[in-house]
Amino acid sequence: MPELPEVETMVRGIRSHAEGQRIAAFEACPCSCRPLTIRPGLGQIATLVAGTTIVDVTRRAKRVVLKLSSGWAFVIEPRMTGLMLVSDPPDEGHLRVVWKLGTGKRQRSLWFWDRRGLGTISLLNPDQLARLFSDADLGREALEADAELWSRICQATVRPIKVLMLDQSKIAGIGNLYASEILHQARVHPETPAAELRRPQIQRIAQATLEILQTAIRYEGSTLSDGTYRNALNQSGGYQNAHRVYDREGEICPSCKKAQVIRIVQAQRSTFYCPKCQKRR
DNA sequence: ATTAATGTTCAGAA
DNA sequence: TTTCTGAACATTAA
Numbered sequence: 001m002p003e004l005p006e007v008e009t010m011v012r013g014i015r016s017h018a019e020g021q022r023i024a025a026f027e028a029c030p031c032s033c034r035p036l037t038i039r040p041g042l043g044q045i046a047t048l049v050a051g052t053t054i055v056d057v058t059r060r061a062k063r064v065v066l067k068l069s070s071g072w073a074f075v076i077e078p079r080m081t082g083l084m085l086v087s088d089p090p091d092e093g094h095l096r097v098v099w100k101l102g103t104g105k106r107q108r109s110l111w112f113w114d115r116r117g118l119g120t121i122s123l124l125n126p127d128q129l130a131r132l133f134s135d136a137d138l139g140r141e142a143l144e145a146d147a148e149l150w151s152r153i154c155q156a157t158v159r160p161i162k163v164l165m166l167d168q169s170k171i172a173g174i175g176n177l178y179a180s181e182i183l184h185q186a187r188v189h190p191e192t193p194a195a196e197l198r199r200p201q202i203q204r205i206a207q208a209t210l211e212i213l214q215t216a217i218r219y220e221g222s223t224l225s226d227g228t229y230r231n232a233l234n235q236s237g238g239y240q241n242a243h244r245v246y247d248r249e250g251e252i253c254p255s256c257k258k259a260q261v262i263r264i265v266q267a268q269r270s271t272f273y274c275p276k277c278q279k280r281r
Numbered sequence: 282a283t284t285a286a287t288g289t290t291c292a293g294a295a
Numbered sequence: 296t297t298t299c300t301g302a303a304c305a306t307t308a309a
Contacts, residue, residue, distance in 0.1 A: 001288045034304075062289075079289045081305080094305090116304045118289070159298075168290080176288060226287070226307070267299075270286085 001229040002078040003175030004142055005216035006237065007062050010084040013232025015057040017086045018066065018110055021101035022053050029095040029111070036096045036112075037120040045123045048072065054101070061138050061172035071126040076112060082119030085111045086232045097121060115228060142173035143213055147199075147206040154194040154202060161197060161205070162190035163267045174209065177222060177246050180272045182208045184245045184255070189280040190264070190271045196281075215242070222246075245272040253277060 002010070026046045028035075038045065049068060056067035064084055066074040076084065089095050089111060096117070099110040112121060124132065131137065140149060153170045154161070164170060165179040174182065183190050186204035188197070197205075216222065221237035223229045224247065229237060244254050249263040249272060259276035 003288080006288095037303090077290080079303095080287075114304095115306075116288090118304055120290090157297080163298095166289090224288080228288085228306095268301085269288090 001080070001175075001177065001222065001224055002062055002082065003178050003221075004059075004062060004173030004213055005178070005219075005239065006221035006229055007059055007064060007078065008217050009220045009231050009237065010064055010078070011057055011059045014064075014084050014086055014110060017108065017232070018054045018057050018099075018101065020053065020055070021108070022051065022103055023049050023068075023099055023101060024103065024107070025050065025098075025100040027098055027100070029098055031093055031095055033094060033096065033117055036114065036117055038097070039120070039122040042097070048123060049074075060132055061141065061168060062175065063132075065129075065132070067129075071129075073124050073129045075122045075124055075129075075132065077120045077122075078114070079116075079118040079120070081116040081228045082112060082114040083228075083230055084232055085113055085230075085234060088234055089113045090115075090228075090230060090234060138168055138172040139170040140172065142171050142209055145171050145206060145209065147203045150202050150206045151199070154197050156195070158193045158195055160191045160266055161188060161194045162271050164194045166267070166269070171209075173213070176269050176271075177224075177243075178212055178216065180246045181243060182212050184273060184278060185212060187277050187279075189278045190266065190273050192280055215239070245274060248272060 026049055053069040054066050055069050058065045064076040094115045095113050097112045101108050162179050165174050185208040188201050216239040219239035220231050222239040223236040245261045248261045251261050253259050253274035256276045259274050261272055262275055264271050
């Protein structure tokens with residue numbers, strides 16, 4: 001689940017807890033899970049970061065970034081089920097790694113918990129870190145994309161707009177859930193070839209992206225029915241109650257109050273939309 | 282009891 | 296070059 005709003009919520013939830021803290025240790029948790037992808041190896045990272053300080057907690061797309069006093073940085077990708085926690089986890093069995101922070105009497109910990117274990121943790125050198133924040137691999141942050149940029153990107157491809165929105169190299173931060181919600185608010189059919197979109201539709205997509213993501217951040221993200229996503233204090237998000245189409249197949253569209261929400265599959269992912277509010281063209 | 286589905290990313294193939 | 300497919304893993308629902 002963690003898309004931009006959920007990762008932003010993680011960052012805000014751990015910031016005051018981690019910023020300015022010295023890293024006393026970086027260790028694997030004693031869980032029986034298969035090992036997580038950690039680059040370079042966990043032991044090597046532990047040596048490299050011991051004694052450095054976390055100077056900045058920030059976000060790039062769907063990744064959490066812990067900048068260190070050495071100029072290096074941890075980059076945490078929660079992927080499907082990863083969480084950054086500052087207190088009790090949903091369960092002990094899926095705790096993966098711990099940062100032991102502080103000195104002397106003032107000790108505290110920061111954890112990465114991941115049920116499915118698809119998440120990754122990397123330690124980047126300053127060059128790699130600069131690349132992460134450039135446009136080399138990831139596109140512009142979704143919250144900084146204006147209609148001009150959307151227009152340029154849409155013109156360049158015949159892929160359906162919903163599929164394009166998930167391409168992190170074009171616009172970064174939108175995931176499967178928010179793509180459906182954004183297109184519903186923008187009244188754009190998810191299967192419309194991107195290059196066929198006209199100016200008013202593109203402007204509505206740009207505007208809806210900002211509104212939906214900002215509102216979702218205010219609600220601290222979406223906790224779906226499986227309950228996996230939690231904030232840094234292991235509390236549920238609140239935006240799931242505001243979803244208008246996502247995971248609401250068969251329900252009456254809350255906008256037109258007439259048509260039923262439809263589920264289709266695009267690029268092997270579920271898309272939800274209202275056939276009355278979101279016409280092709 | 283199998284099969285499908287679930288958010289994300291990436292390698293490799295078309 | 297761009298676009299598509301399947302795999303990584305754990306868990307739940309049908």
